[in-house]
Amino acid sequence: MDRRDSQCPYVAGNTIKLYLKIKGEELATDAEVIRLFEPFTLSSAMVVRIACSSLAREGDMVLKLFDRQFATQLQEDEKLRPWTSDIERGYHQFVLDGGASDFITELKNNGEIAHQGETWNTCQDEDYLHDHLSDLYETEAQIYDALRDLQGHDVPQPVPCVKMPGFSLTDPKPVSELIGVSGILLQYIDGFPLTDISHYTQREQWQSICEEAIQILHRIGDRGVLNEDVQTRSFIVQKDKACSEKGYKVFMIDFALCNFRKDYADDNNWSESKAIQDEEGAIGLIMQDRLEGGFVYSRSNRYKKPAHYYE
Template sequence: MVLKVFDQRFATQLREDEKVQPYKMDIEFDYHRFVRDGGAEAFIDGLNTHDEMAEEDESWNTPQEEAYLHDCLLDLYKTGIQVYNTLKDLQGEEVPGLLAAVLVSGFDPDVLEPVTQGFPGILLQHIQGFLLTNLADYSPREIRQSICDDSVRILNLMDDRGILNKDVQTRSFIVSLDNAQRKHFKVIMIDFALCNSRADYEDDQEWSEFKAIQEEQEEAIGRVMQTRLEGSFVYRESCRYKKPASYYE
C-alpha cells in the first residue's frame, strides 16, 4: 500500500511555486495558534468569497500562507478522490485501486494542543515497477511500441469518462509485470490531483476545444517517448479533438 498525504509542511514543489518559505517548527506554532483562534477558517472563507484577496498575497503573513497552502492541497485531495471514484471500473487494472480516504493528525500532541484540523490522505494499491520515463532502461526494444500505445490508450479511457488530466507526463505511468501473465508488461496511470471534469465546462464545444489544445495530453506521452526511444516507438496522433481556428491565429 501507498499512503499519499496532502500536508503543506512537506509540499516542497508547491511551496516553491507559491514562493513560500520552507517549513520550520516556529511556523507550526504560529499556524497552530491561527487555526485554534479561528483565523485560518475566516481567512479561507474570505479567499473563497472575495477574489481581490488572492491578489494581495504579497502582504500575507506566515500563518495566512500556511492556511492558503493547506486549502490548495485540500482541493487537490478532493479532486483525486473524485477522479478515483469516476474511474472505479479501471481501478486495479489501468489505475491503482483506491483502498481508503484517511485523515492524519496534524500536530504532535506532546508539543502542541490537539486541533480539529488534520491532513487528508489517500491509501492506494502499491504498484511495483518502473516509470514510463525509464522504459529504455528496463524493457526489450520489441515491446516498447505496445507499452507506449497502451499508455495513450489509458489516457483516452480517462477522456471517455470525462476526465482531463492537466499534468500528464511520462512519470504519470508505472510499467510493471502483469501478475496474471508474468512475461507481459502492464501499464498503470497515477497522479490525478490536477484534473478537470466535463462538468467544469459550459458545453461540449468548450470541452472539446480545451482538450484539443492541451499539450499535456497525448503529445506529452507520444512525442516525448518517440524522441526518447530513438526509433523503437512511433507516435501516431489519434486526432480525437479538432483544435479551434483561433488556436492557429
C-alpha cells in the same frame, strides 16, 4: 531552515497513525513507512505496511498525504518563506484562535484576496497551503471515484479517505481539520516509470507499452476527465505474466490536477480544451523523442484545436 529539516515523520522504519474511512466507519491504524518516493512534489508519497483486516487487502500499499509542510513543488511555485518551528507554532495558534477559518472563508468568497499573496503573513501562507492541498486531495479522490470501473486495471485500487490527525504543539491531542492531513491509500504497483522502459524492457516491447499508456489516457478521458499534469512518470509499468502479448501492464497514477467534463460549458468547449491540453502528446511526443526510433507516435486526432488557436 528547510521544511524537510523539521521532525519529519516520513522516514523509512517510522510508524505513523492513520484514520481510515471504510464503509462509513472510521478506523484507527498504524502504518509502517517502508520507503519513500522522493522528491516530494504536491504530495508526500511512500510505501507503507498496514495491519488492518477491514481493508481486505494484503501486502504493501502506497500512501499519498497532501501535507503542506512537505509539498515541495507548491512551496517553490508560490515562493513561500522558509518554514521554521516558530512559523508552525504561530500557525497552530492562528487555527486555535479562529483566524485560519476566517481567512479561508474570505479566500473562497473574495476573488481579489487570492491575488494578494505577497502581502500575506506566514500564518496566512500556511493556511493557503493547507486549503489548496485539501482541494487537490478532493479532486484526486473524486477522480478515482469517477474511474471506478478502471480500478485495478488501468488505475490502482484506492482507499480515498485517509486522515493523519494534526496535534497541538503543546498538548498531544488532535486539533482542527486545518492542521490534520488528508490522504489516499492506493494499491501498490510494483514496477517502474514509463520514462525508464528502455532500462527494463526490450526495444521490441516499447511500441506496445507506449501505445497502452496512450489508450489508458483515452479511456480516462472518455469518463469525463481532463488531466492538466500528464507526465511520463505518471505511468507505472509492471511485469505481468498474464499479459502474454507483451508481458507488461501499464497503470496511470496522479490525478490531483484534473478537471471534469461537467465544469465545461458545452461539448465544443470540452473538446477544444482537451485538444489544447494535448494529453496524449505529452506522452507520445516525449517518449518518441526519448526512445529515438524505438517508438513511433501516431496522433489519434480525437480532439481538434479550434481554428482561431493557430491565428
